[in-house]
Each structure stands twice: as C-alpha cells, then as structure tokens.
Amino acid sequence: MSSTLRAACVIGWPVEHSRSPLIHNYWLKQYGIAGAYRREAVPPEQFAAFIGSLAARGYVGANVTLPHKEAALALSQPDARALAVGAANTLWLDAGVLRSTNTDVEGFLDNLDACAPHWDRSPGRAVVLGAGGAARAVIYGLIARSLDQIVLINRTPGHAEDLRQKFGARVRIAPWEALNAALADAALLVNTTTLGMPRQPALPVDLARLPGDAVVADLVYVPVCTPLLAAAKARALRTADGLGMLLHQAVRGFALWFGTTPAVTAELRKVVEADLGPSAAKPTGLT
Numbered sequence: 151m152s153s154t155l156r157a158a159c160v161i162g163w164p165v166e167h168s169r170s171p172l173i174h175n176y177w178l179k180q181y182g183i184a185g186a187y188r189r190e191a192v193p194p195e196q197f198a199a200f201i202g203s204l205a206a207r208g209y210v211g212a213n214v215t216l217p218h219k220e221a222a223l224a225l226s227q228p229d230a231r232a233l234a235v236g237a238a239n240t241l242w243l244d245a246g247v248l249r250s251t252n253t254d255v256e257g258f259l260d261n262l263d264a265c266a267p268h269w270d271r272s273p274g275r276a277v278v279l280g281a282g283g284a285a286r287a288v289i290y291g292l293i294a295r296s297l298d299q300i301v302l303i304n305r306t307p308g309h310a311e312d313l314r315q316k317f318g319a320r321v322r323i324a325p326w327e328a329l330n331a332a333l334a335d336a337a338l339l340v341n342t343t344t345l346g347m348p349r350q351p352a353l354p355v356d357l358a359r360l361p362g363d364a365v366v367a368d369l370v371y372v373p374v375c376t377p378l379l380a381a382a383k384a385r386a387l388r389t390a391d392g393l394g395m396l397l398h399q400a401v402r403g404f405a406l407w408f409g410t411t412p413a414v415t416a417e418l419r420k421v422v423e424a425d426l427g428p429s430a431a432k433p434t435g436l437t
C-alpha cells in the first residue's frame with residue numbers, strides 16, 4: 151500500500167451485506183480521492199486484536215457493524231453520542247488514540263432536516279416505535295433537538311422501560327395496544343422496529359389518526375418505500391426514509407477519514423437503490 155493512500159473499512163461478521171463500501175467508494179471516486187474502503191469479515195473473538203492493529207493494517211478508521219458495535223464502544227474512547235446510544239459504529243485514529251462515535255444520531259436528524267425542513271420549528275409530540283439500538287439513537291437525537299415529549303411504544307414493555315430510565319422524564323411509555331391512540335396530535339412518528347421488512351408482520355398502524363402536518367420517518371430501508379411510508383405518502387404527509395438515514399449517517403466517517411465532507415445526492419441514492427435490487431422498491435401490505 152502506498153504511504154499516501156488513506157484507507158478505511160467496515161468490520162462485521164458477516165459483512166457481505168454492508169452497503170458502506172458502495173457508498174464510500176462512490177464518494178472516493180466522486181471527489182477524486184486516492185483512498186480505499188474495504189470489507190473486513192472479523193469474528194467476535196478476533197475483533198479486539200483487529201481494531202488494536204488498525205494502523206498497522208493501514209487503516210485510519212473503520213465502520214463497525216453487527217455484532218461488534220458494543221465491543222467497539224468498550225475498546226475505544228467514545229463521544230457522548232456513542233455513550234448515550236450504547237454502541238459505536240464509527241472509529242477513527244486521532245494521534246494514536248482510537249476514538250468512536252455513533253453516526254445514526256446525525257443520520258436520523260440530517261435526513262429529517264433534508265426531507266422535512268423545519269420539522270422541529272414548532273415541535274410537538276413525537277411517537278417512537280421500538281426500543282432497540284436504533285431507538286436509542288433516535289431518542290438521543292430528538293432530545294438534542296429539544297423535543298420534550300416523546301412517547302415510546304414497544305412490543306416488550308421492559309425494553310421501553312430501560313430507555314425511559316436512560317433518557318429520563320421526556321420519555322413517556324405507552325403500551326403497544328395504544329399505538330393508534332397515541333397518534334392523535336403527534337407531530338412526528340418514527341418507526342425504529344424491524345416491522346415493514348420482508349417476511350415481517352405489518353406495522354398495525356392507522357395513519358388516519360395523525361394530523362395532516364405530521365412527519366413520518368421509517369428507519370427500515372428494505373424496502374425503501376415501506377408500507378408505512380407508502381401509507382403516509384397516500385395521505386400526503388411528509389416522509390423521511392431509512393435509505394436517506396443510511397446515506398446521511400455515512401457522511402461523518404468519510405469526513406473524518408478522508409478530510410472531505412461528502413454530499414448526499416440523488417445520484418448516490420440511485421446507486422444504492424439499484425444495489426438493493428427490485429425487491430427493495432416494493433412495499434408489502436399494511437394491516
């Protein structure tokens with residue numbers, strides 16, 4: 151490897167499914183940067199040694215995907231975002247120190263800003279469905295934007311309670327059965343569950359309950375237009391999709407590793423959509 155070639159990678163187990171190489175290599179070409187971005191399949195028992203030798207392997211940083219995000223947090227110097235989310239997805243070497251962050255937070259917020267400008271100008275109540283890792287990033291982001299009323303709804307109440315304890319009084323829990331009742335007067339609905347993906351049950355949601363100026367965001371990106379987003383569009387509600395979030399969350403890593411802040415463009419979206427394949431475009435039925 152040339153000493154001037156900056157390289158980064160995505161580390162996962164498995165890692166074949168990751169779209170990060172497609173996104174970062176698109177930007178490297180677009181900006182004429184002599185860099186490289188690779189996939190690294192690393193089993194859990196080898197992860198610590200791998201990231202301990204990132205520099206020796208020629209890497210300036212890395213993305214981290216399943217199942218390594220918690221280990222990446224523990225083995226690096228995390229920022230406040232990664233600590234709040236409880237997982238790191240982006241690593242970089244800073245004068246020999248391995249630092250980490252979680253870019254799902256800004257991916258979610260930047261995508262919302264791009265798709266529904268001023269959504270937070272007069273923030274009302276947000277309803278967040280799901281209480282997994284992605285929900286943590288979303289709730290952290292909503293609180294950072296001063297939304298002080300977040301209704302969290304999850305199939306397993308204990309998981310929602312864990313997040314309420316973590317994030318405090320701004321988060322209120324409602325039962326899964328009260329999902330539709332919670333939509334009245336909501337300004338923002340965010341799906342962070344896996345419902346809407348292929349072979350998953352449909353999300354039991356009736357969007358007729360949402361006010362006409364509400365925004366609907368879905369983190370699921372296969373299909374790109376989920377049944378939830380299709381129903382929101384049919385009601386002429388503003389929407390933000392999971393593919394947009396995926397692209398926006400990649401920006402910070404690229405800037406950290408390669409020194410240029412890349413743009414999320416319609417052309418990049420098309421490239422990734424094409425790679426996701428025709429099934430990614432098709433919504434399956436809503437209840």
Ligand code: NAP
Nearest residue numbers: 280281282283284305306309342343344369370392395396
């Ligand atoms: P996770 O930690 O496994 O959480 C999954 C969530 O889905 C939990 O709240 C779980 O509820 C809920 N769920 C699963 N099956 C369900 C069912 N049959 N009925 C009701 N709820 C169900 O996953 P995650 O990391 O948070 O990811 C969630 C989704 O966000 C995935 O589709 C992922 O691809 C997507 N995501 C997208 C981006 C992006 O950039 N677009 C970034 C991160 C994540 P329980 O607590 O009851 O199990």
